[in-house]
Amino acid sequence: MSGEARGTVDLRETVACVTGGTGGLGLPIALALAKAGARVAILGRQRERLERAVAQVRAVQPESLGVAADVSDPVSLVEAHATIRRTLGPVTVLVNAAGGNRPDATTGPEQSFFALDPAALDAVVRVNLLGTIWACQVFGQDMVEVGQGSIVNIASVAAIRPLTRVVAYSAAKAGVVNFTQWLATYLAREYSPAIRVNAVVPGFFLTEQNRFLLTDPAAPDGLSARGRSVLAHTPQGRFGTPDDLCGAVLWLVSPAAQFVTGTVVTVDGGFLSDAGV
Known part of the structure; x- marks a missing residue:
């Protein structure tokens, strides 16, 4: 939106x-x-x-x-x-x-x-x-x-x-x-x-709570191995931003959502849709 x-x-x-x-x-x-x-x-x-x-x-x-x-x-x-x-x-x-x-x-x-x-x-x-x-x-x-x-x-x-x-x-x-x-x-x-x-x-949104898992200041790209793996399995190829x-x-x-209840809306850049193959 x-x-x-x-x-x-x-x-x-x-x-x-x-x-x-x-x-x-x-x-x-x-x-x-x-x-x-x-x-x-x-x-x-x-x-x-x-x-x-x-x-x-x-x-x-x-x-x-x-x-x-x-x-x-x-x-x-x-x-x-x-x-x-x-x-x-x-x-x-x-x-x-x-x-x-x-x-x-x-x-x-x-x-x-x-x-x-x-x-x-x-x-x-x-x-x-x-x-x-x-x-x-x-x-x-x-x-x-x-x-x-x-x-x-x-x-x-x-x-x-x-x-x-x-x-x-x-x-x-x-x-x-x-x-x-x-x-x-x-x-x-x-x-x-x-x-x-x-x-x-x-x-995956880069926030203070998960920064220790996703980043590595010593790495050339600033990412940990886990952070690279996340992006590799995110079709849009980036972390989310708050605006997303x-x-x-x-x-x-x-x-506009008056008929929407009990629903789970995924905002993940396609992460859950990626089977890894």
């Missing part, structure tokens, strides 16, 4: 919340929502990063808000929701962009699966899967109250095709896809068919 096409999405009178809104993908999504007219509340754990991020969003949409919150802490989400509701009103667009991986939850030549730290595995599952579920519990109630809304969960190609090394991350994101489909059915049947839940499956993802998210939260 081009910049001009995205500009036709009108989200005025909409309150949107983006978890992980200070991240490499969450912040561009928040900015795209703000450019479409939404009043955006971004959630983030680190206050300094949050302040910088919300300043960018307010430059586009002054009626926006930054709230310190940790999606792996349900109480934190409840408190953030109260602040957003009191300041901006009920949330009818929720983008769950919070997530990430950890080196100590990742296998490799020097780290066996059998030696992975249970606390690291737990942390990855909590932020990626349980954080998504808890955010939907907290903010989804606003959508039930008004009878409409759109939730977009950010998953990963690792959810569809388990990738080597990222054991906890792959399992957690697979759970996000399964939960997305479950929640879409539950909300439509139990409350309102105008409440939609979808997932976006990004391919924003178009899909804006479509899913817009009236």
Whole structure:
């Protein structure tokens, strides 16, 4: 979707919340929502990063808000929701962009699966899967109250095709896809068919969470062996950019996707379509 096409999405009178809104993908999504007219509340754990991020969003949409919150802490989400509701009103667009991986939850030549730290595995599952579920519990109630809304969960190609090394991350994101489909059915049947839940499956986007896996500053091309392998199996031959993802998210939260729920939209440059032969 081009910049001009995205500009036709009108989200005025909409309150949107983006978890992980200070991240490499969450912040561009928040900015795209703000450019479409939404009043955006971004959630983030680190206050300094949050302040910088919300300043960018307010430059586009002054009626926006930054709230310190940790999606792996349900109480934190409840408190953030109260602040957003009191300041901006009920949330009818929720983008769950919070997530990430950890080196100590990742296998490799020097780290066996059998030696992975249970606390690291737990942390990855909590932020990626349980954080998504808890955010939907907290903010989804606003959508039930008004009878409409759109939730977009950010998953990963690792959810569809388990990738080597990222054991906890792959399992957690697979759970996000399964939960997305479950929640879409539950909300439509139990409350309102105008409440939609979808997932976006990004391919390989070069962000802080995966830079250690995909890059090697000492290599002539700046890529690790894994990074080269990824590009070799991506028909478009490049990593994704945040702009690639924003178009899909804006479509899913817009009236143009009003008959779309329980769907998994892949934005991966063809990675999942490549059989490697």
